[in-house]
Amino acid sequence: MRNSKSARNEISVESVSAIDGSSVSAHRSWNMSRIRSRDTLPERKLRSLLHRAGLRFRVNNTTLPGKPDIVLSRHGLVVFVHGCFWHQHQDCDLAKLPKTRTEFWREKFEKTRSRDQRAVFELESLGWRVIVIWECEIERTEELALRRVLEVVTARKAP
């Protein structure tokens, strides 16, 4: 099986405390390459929220299937923060198929989608619980995104 062509370089983990509301307007100027990067704004935002909620986690894990963005080992939980365009969030405005080279994109997205599905399947068979959070969810209702994670975390703690 061949890895994604785009080599994923190690990206240094930024201090979560550096994140504040001032970056909110920055997402409007995103271009594709930035959305594609490993360390996206929605991802940092969610990490910041999780951190504030007192959760401990690791980021950019490269050993687990699909390389989850956030790993909460203690809770047996991994979180993917998916860019709506690259991962083709269904019925999402950010996930419109480009009008040029349509076939190229369709094929590319199809591959990404099956890679994503396979990762979830593999993670679940390893006993992980998997949450996928979409970029637009975090932009629109970050509290809701946080709550989705917290609900799973709390469920595990119950006797």
Ligand SMILES: [Zn+2]
């Ligand atoms: Zn979306």
